[in-house]
Amino acid sequence: MVVDSDVQDNIRPNSDHCALEPILCPGAIQPHGVLVGLDAESLALLTKSANLDGLFPDMVYGEIPVWLPENVIEAFRGLRQGDRPEFTLLSDIAGQGQREIHGFIADGVLFCEFELAPSTPIASDFDQILLLVNGFIQQIDTATNVGALSQRTAEAVRAVSGFERVLVYRFDADGNGDVLAESKVGDWTQSLQGLRFPESDIPAQARALYRGTPDRWIPQRDYAPVPLTPKLDPGGRAFNIGYSHFRSVSPLHRMYQRNIDVDGAMSVSVICEDKLWGLIIGHHRRPHRVASARRHQVNAIVRAFSRNIRWLQKDEAGNDLTIKMHNYSVLLCRLAAADDFLSALTEGNPTIKELLPACTGAAVLWVDEAGPQTASLGTVPPEKDLLALADWIRSNATGPVFATDHLPSCFPQFAAHHAIASGVLAGMFDDARQPIFLLFRPEILQSVAWAGKPEKLIGPNGIPNLPRRSFDRWTEIKRNYSAPWLPADLDIAKTLCLTVNDGIVHQNRRIRRLDSEVERLSLSNLRNRLFLQLASDGIHILSVDGFLIEASDSFCRMLGYRREQMIGMHITEWDANFTSDEIAESIAQRITKQDVWTFETIHRRKNGSFLIVEVSNTPLQLDGEIFLYNSSRDITERKKIEAELRRLNEAVRQCAEAIIVFNPLFIIEFANPAFEKLFGYSQSELKGQNLSMMLPEDPVLRAENGQKSGFFQGEVLRRAKDGQNIPILLKVAPLNDDHGTPIGFVAAMTDLTELKHAQWQAESSNRAKSGFLANMSHELRTPMSGIIGLTHLLRSENLPDQTRERVDAIARSAQRLLGLLNDILDISKIEAGKIALEYIPFSLKRLIEDTSAMLRPAAETKGLVFSVQAAADLPQNFAGDPLRIGQMLLNLIGNAIKFTESGSILVVVEAADSARDSAFLRFSVTDTGIGLSPGQQENLFQPFQQADGSTTRKYGGSGLGLAIVKQMAALMGGQVGVESSLGSGSKFWFTLKLQRLNDDQHSNPIAFVDQSRSPDLSPLNSDHGILRGTRVLLAEDDVTNQTVAVGLLESIGLLVDLANNGAAAVEMAKKGDYEIVLMDMQMPELDGIEATRRIRQDEALSHLPIIALTANAMRDHEAECLSAGMNDFLSKPFDPEQLFAVIQKWVTGLGDAAEVAGFATKKMVGADIPLPSHIEGLDLRAGLRRVAGMRGLYVKCLRNFFEQQQDCVPLLRQLIKEQAIERATREAHTLKGSAAMIDAAEVAELASRLEMALAAEDSLSPLLDQLEKKLTPLLTAISAAIRHTEQG
């Protein structure tokens, strides 16, 4: 039903009956909770809910309740200190189990309460609820308007709480409530959707409480309240339990609930920007209790709702505001520019009418000399009514802005105009003319659906009909109301007024003040004068005869005068550029023109200094007289900068280096002529192009050009216009603006074409030199091999003394020449980049010991004290190239010995820096020798340099040693250096970076290999007696070398067969029973590599040691030899000792140890065990080979044989005599095997024959005799050898 009525009075009842209710202090709580009130200081019991007696009958007033949990007492402390007004926590209550405890403080009393029934344990479906709530919150977060947001929230809260009806209820500014959304079960027909509830339903007191407490839950409407005992505090006041969750609900409220057929209920506050925006209300027709877990989730949903409401409202308000602000600012700009702001309000677009939306009329009123003036826009009431309204507003308004949306009820004279002016907004300006503007809004008929007819709220005698029984929809139409003026509307109007007051009006006042001041100059245009004062440029006004009429402060400051000094000066007094005639002439021209003329000139300051200025000149007609209006701008700085820029530009243009500037996107902005010349592009072809056009086309070359950002310097290739790639040295630096923001790069390029060419030539000639040296040294080694070998042979002969001396001299010369050759080969290999460093495990300690041992005798022979220092904690196990390191150390020690006549030589090895994986080692050799002057030290590490020429004459040497050390150190990541002074010794050092190994890695057999393969570093037994009789096959085609090798080998008793070429070597190896093959690499028909491969094809020869002999000392060559199946490698010319050592190593099985003896004990290896060079009846070398050269093991085998077989012959005789043929056969068989194992060939053979004879029942006696004849001396010899080893 629609009722047309004025309900002004009815919607705001005079007396608020709900408001009188003691809702904070009801003196009772609902029965599902218990509550105690405690003294804030002592926690003494002040009051309790009566139902608490059932739980704790023994509670005593004035004492702390014994059941009060510790954490609650702790939390109370926080309340007392005012940290927060309340808390909720989980705690164990004696005898009750875990409870959610709620505590709060009010009026100095601490309260603590909890639900009587156990807090529902975390619901079994809790996870599901969480998921559900999460989903709801997501939906809520995505709502785009308040309506949708409210509806989703109502549904979400109903689903989680289980209430039959959930409402979203919003308060308006007056406290009336609108139901924005409703979610309810289908069978509840009563709908509250869209209804408005009067303010009195939830009065201010209740709203304040709702603002302070987040939620209220009433499981049951018709409960018996549980009283607090006592009800009053010691001061006689009722306890304030407004914060209590169980606070008893007012009887009125319960009646209200009954009337709308609601039993269980809840309300959760929606707080938005610290204000109570509204409530989420739950209704149930039966009692309804919600578990605490779900209550928390409902709160979470409501919080999400609050958050979104805030954003949405801000959004909507923001859009609205944007439009208003736009009109406002446009209007303001116009006002600022207008001559008369009053007319500006009503002219142009927008006008004041458009300032705020929904205004249909506007008027501006003011008073001037002619009386009241009115300017109006749109539909407005007659002028007399406007004037009356203006008067009424002026006398009633308290600020610059006044507004009402129901003007007819406030100002009855306007009742007749309600259709066009139910709302008015007035703004007043602070001005003598008393200006006021009025904005009118028309009437809007408002429809409101009330919950129940509002006039029935008050009964006939003024007693309220509360609570209302009827909630039927009742629609009211409001009259005489316009659309409301929003706070933002008022703000805008207010700001407009204040701005105009502050700005334009203010300026007007100032203009008036200035007006009187300049009256004598007849400058009636006030704003010009004002502008003159405010401008930063030097404004000055000249009369047509060149005198200064007026000048701005800035102009006076510019020239250094006080204003009063300046006025009246003639232009020639400050212009230093033009003559007075020129000035007069130009003034004469100018006064006929209308335009603005700009020119540059020079002003002279009072102090005589000059400034360059740019002057704008306009003729100005004031009151019929002509003046010249000038504005001077100081451009001295600008001129300076311009000049500087010109100079810089010229410098860059003239620079011989190619220079280019490009932006951060690599777009070319500038290139100088040198750049154009170098690359063949013209400036116009370059500008705007991407730098990538200059990159080489070849993708490989391009890739190297990748670096482009920030600072860069390096050699790159850039493509010229003709497609040539030009090598350049490129230097790039970033360009930044004043704020450090990159604005581009500058690159300078130097053409390297010629340099590169020269470099290439130098490098290639160097390569040729290195290649030549390498070849030469190789070619020289072959004849050297002959000289050294033959000399060695000669020396072993019986020679007359004089001849011997000469032979010795030849030997020394040959050795020196060989040393020189080796050095040249080394250095040229390094320079040619052909050196390959080894990477094998080695022991540092062993390396130092071996190296020292080699030169110690030489030092001591010279009478020098030779000592070595190495820290005990020096890491020991490394991987690297021990041979090279030894060579470097030998070099330094050798030099030290050479240049020291007396005193000492100290070798120090230290770890400069040691990490887990690697170490930086420093080797130094300090001597007390002749020392070096600083000049001598300079080129010491360059090839072919010695301290000076005389050094070579006096001490010899190639001058390559230190250069090699330096190059080697560099290859191994280290450095070299010398500290010395002339006459007081030198300290030479080098550093190396080496990879460390742990102990496990060191036990790797490779380490064993290395050391056994370095005869020059491990002074092996130089007694080669054991080699006597070794059957050697020598494959060598060169007659001289044959002579040398055979001579050397035979000199120590080896049996040598000679093969003249590879093919012969293969044949002979297959036929003969050789223990070792020495194989030359370069032979006609079949070279050493191929011959070796063929020999290895024969399975029986798979273990025959084959040693390569070659004049080629390159290491890759060595690798080729080993992979072909050779066992070792010896480069010619070799030291005889080296040859013997390598033969011994392989014929006594030591060469195999590396492969076999992985876990061998030191005792087993027995390297130091002295063995006789020969044992009659045994092949000693074969026996050693059988056990991989392990002497300890070999001796053990011999001992076993001796112990097992010493009574063998008598036993055999006995058995044969007893006809125990089978056992005798077995004994013979065992003897055969045992003898074979120790390589007692004859005994084994005899045992074998005996075994066969036993089977054939042949005559045995002669065989036994023969056996005895061989075995007995063998056993004796073995026994002696064993004794010998034990003594040794």
Next chain:
Amino acid sequence: MGAKRALIVEDSAQCRELLGIALSLVGINDIILAAHGAEAIEKLKSVGADLVIMDWKMDVMDGLECTRQIRAGIDGIDPHTFIILLTGSVSKASKAKAYKAGVDLFMGKPFSLKQIHAGIKKALNRPVAPAQ
């Protein structure tokens, strides 16, 4: 390569010792001994082994018969057990006979440490037999 067990079936003490050393040099220290083939079968049945080094000529049961029984997988013995056969008779016929019986490696006596080492290495590096 886990810990391995080797069975040596050899009546010569000297050979046994050298074999033991060769095994220990590659890290095999779990070594069991048998005097002849029958005993070897018993040992393999009771404790098993990864590698068998066996003489050919033995009393009670010779190496070839023992090899055949191992290969037949009697009494749960792993038929893929690696077998090195040692013998003084190194003729081609003997070698063929031995391989036919199923030995993995035929090795003449007297042997060197290096040879037996190579044989053991071969046994250890043998690819794992596919599952039956």
